[in-house]
Ligand SMILES: NC(=O)c1ccc[n+]([C@@H]2O[C@H](COP(=O)([O-])OP(=O)(O)OC[C@H]3O[C@@H](n4cnc5c(N)ncnc54)[C@H](O)[C@@H]3O)[C@@H](O)[C@H]2O)c1
């Protein structure tokens with residue numbers, strides 16, 4: 039049974055897939071109302087009203103996924119979630135059109151003074167010349183942040199006869215050309231545009247992106263819009279420049295402080311505002327609720343999600359391709375960790391054959407999480423595996439090789455420790471499952487599952503028999519046994535599997551036999 043806390047107002051119709059699941063209990067309460075049951079919560083669904091802090095995350099020890107029904111994730115401490123191995127997902131495109139339309143409505147209202155004229159008429163006035171506006175036709179619109187919303191605004195602006203200028207350090211010139219927009223530096227955009235609208239996320243780079251220094255470079259009489267996130271345009275600077283008459287007016291849907299109870303911009307007639315309404319349409323709210331509900335359901339079913347902020351995106355088709363290798367790489371990592379009782383410096387993974395036909399980074403993360411899971415008592419998974427390795431100074435390498443040693447697919451991991459190196463190779467055989475096919479240069483073939491005993495010994499007659507006898511005398515049933523060696527009479531290995539974990543007594547008895555070099559118990 040999973041308990042999901044829906045902490046903000048998320049459209050119930052969109053949550054139907056979760057409501058219909060017999061495995062799920064939905065709790066529709068704010069975080070404060072649910073204070074007594076936070077320790078029972080497996081998944082958290084929010085919009086922008088709930089701030090998901092590190093403290094809140096720590097108050098939910100069972101939490102494994104946070105879903106944001108919307109785009110911006112600036113209300114979620116993604117770093118704290120990642121550290122805890124909690125997946126963060128959002129609904130990246132469910133509200134794109136609504137927000138683009140809202141921005142466009144704000145732009146038209148701004149240049150035609152519609153909100154001011156509306157209030158005036160409602161106050162029984164009839165001041166026509168006071169509200170003379172400006173056409174959008176043939177004006178230059180500067181879009182800062184040409185992503186999903188920026189792109190939709192550009193299309194609409196072009197239909198209105200506007201010329202579109204764009205600043206986005208991640209936009210290629212080919213894409214800009216295809217969108218029929220002129221890609222400029224920020225300073226050039228600011229100096230040429232008649233109207234400027236921002237559509238970046240709020241990050242350390244974009245906070246105050248438009249500030250007192252560069253806003254002075256704008257044309258006199260420019261209009262500004264912020265329907266993205268409060269703080270991208272410096273509110274103090276904007277206030278000052280409107281008072282100076284340099285900026286003609288502004289339209290804001292978002293504010294540094296929401297609600298904007300102490301915001302001086304609200305005192306200005308030329309500033310028009312809405313209460314963070316960009317995504318507030320029936321359509322957008324249904325879209326984002328449906329998107330996050332599906333993501334959470336998929337995640338709780340143990341399948342990879344598509345819109346994760348802290349994991350690589352995987353489509354359903356890609357998941358089908360990658361799935362067979364999941365168990366294999368996890369068990370390779372866990373086997374290596376249990377055979378290496380020392381600090382490690384490097385893990386490098388090589389993929390060959392069919393295993394190179396997709397993005398393997400998620401598999402490398404799985405292998406690393408399999409390794410660290412056996413060593414740490416904190417949750418370790420694909421979300422925090424890289425961070426955990428990095429914090430411990432472990433270098434991670436990933437490459438592709440053309441030689442697959444005759445296998446259809448082949449994954450090799452080399453773990454460099456403080457004193458020695460451990461090498462493990464595996465493959466996935468259709469209708470047969472994952473197999474470990476080599477350990478430290480010994481060819482072998484076993485299913486990496488259950489309670490295993492890895493024994494390295496001298497290749498001499500009688501060793502296998504003596505191990506078997508000790509186990510038989512103590513009624514320990516050997517489920518499977520595989521052997522491998524490099525040359526006759528040299529070192530050899532055997533891997534045994536049992537229905538139950540091997541007791542300490544049995545382990546010691548076998549370890550004390552002559553000809554045993556070393557051995558490891560492995561639990562997978
Ligand atoms: N008002 C609302 O209700 C509402 C609704 C949806 C989204 N939003 C906000 O709008 C933002 C944009 O949404 P989107 O779906 O278009 O996101 P997106 O990721 O598709 O686009 C963001 C764009 O910003 C660009 N960017 C990043 N850093 C930049 C920088 N320093 N300078 C210039 N460009 C930069 C990126 O390259 C990207 O193209 C969201 O992050 C969210 O904060 C607000």
Ligand SMILES: O=C(O)CC[C@@H](O)C(=O)O
Nearest residue numbers: 085086108109110317318
């Ligand atoms: O939840 C909302 O309505 C705001 C959503 C919007 O700001 C977003 O980033 O998607």
